[in-house]
Amino acid sequence: MINHKNIILIGFMGCGKSTVGYELAKKLNFNFIDADAAIEAIAGENIHQIFSERGESAFRKLETDYLKQLCEQNIAGNILATGGGMALSEENQKYMKQLGVVVWLDAKFDLIWQRVKSAKHRPLVTNTEEAKVNLQTLYKSRVDVYAQACDLKVEIDRLTLDEIILGIIESIRYAKES
Numbered sequence: 333m334i335n336h337k338n339i340i341l342i343g344f345m346g347c348g349k350s351t352v353g354y355e356l357a358k359k360l361n362f363n364f365i366d367a368d369a370a371i372e373a374i375a376g377e378n379i380h381q382i383f384s385e386r387g388e389s390a391f392r393k394l395e396t397d398y399l400k401q402l403c404e405q406n407i408a409g410n411i412l413a414t415g416g417g418m419a420l421s422e423e424n425q426k427y428m429k430q431l432g433v434v435v436w437l438d439a440k441f442d443l444i445w446q447r448v449k450s451a452k453h454r455p456l457v458t459n460t461e462e463a464k465v466n467l468q469t470l471y472k473s474r475v476d477v478y479a480q481a482c483d484l485k486v487e488i489d490r491l492t493l494d495e496i497i498l499g500i501i502e503s504i505r506y507a508k509e510s
């Protein structure tokens with residue numbers, strides 16, 4: 333029995349928010365929302381286009397507007413997989429807490445890099461040594477923010493997908509109700 337309106341997954345790129353969110357939604361009979369995909373649909377452009385044509389700050393505004401809209405709609409019964417930067421602003425953190433229990437999926441940077449280095453859909457990632465260093469700096473700069481934004485953390489490095497899902501279901505029972 334889940335006593336939370338919604339479950340919000342936060343964390344760095346490559347930590348499995350979308351994959352875990354999709355499977356978790358199936359398991360709980362919740363609806364799955366991928367925030368990046370929803371924002372792309374609203375904007376009528378993919379994230380690369382939004383970043384290159386309008387700039388990162390415009391993307392961040394779309395993220396905040398989207399979260400605000402979900403709060404206004406008072407949605408329930410959803411797993412929301414956020415983009416890796418969505419939990420960074422205090423305003424977004426406030427909206428997320430309003431929506432439900434916030435779960436941080438974290439992994440060691442080496443695993444993250446292995447997963448994201450070849451992906452073409454992330455404007456903040458290119459497969460070069462320089463990009464790796466920059467991304468690691470970005471990861472380190474965000475860790476404290478994710479810690480502050482979440483209600484609980486799951487370290488995914490050595491867990492299977494099933495174990496991650498069971499871990500989330502079990503641990504949210506102990507998180508304050510939203």
Ligand code: S3P
Binds near residue numbers: 415418454
């Ligand atoms: C971003 C992460 C991406 C996407 C955008 C920016 C970030 O989402 O929102 O490219 O700032 O970390 P994923 O975490 O799903 O890759």
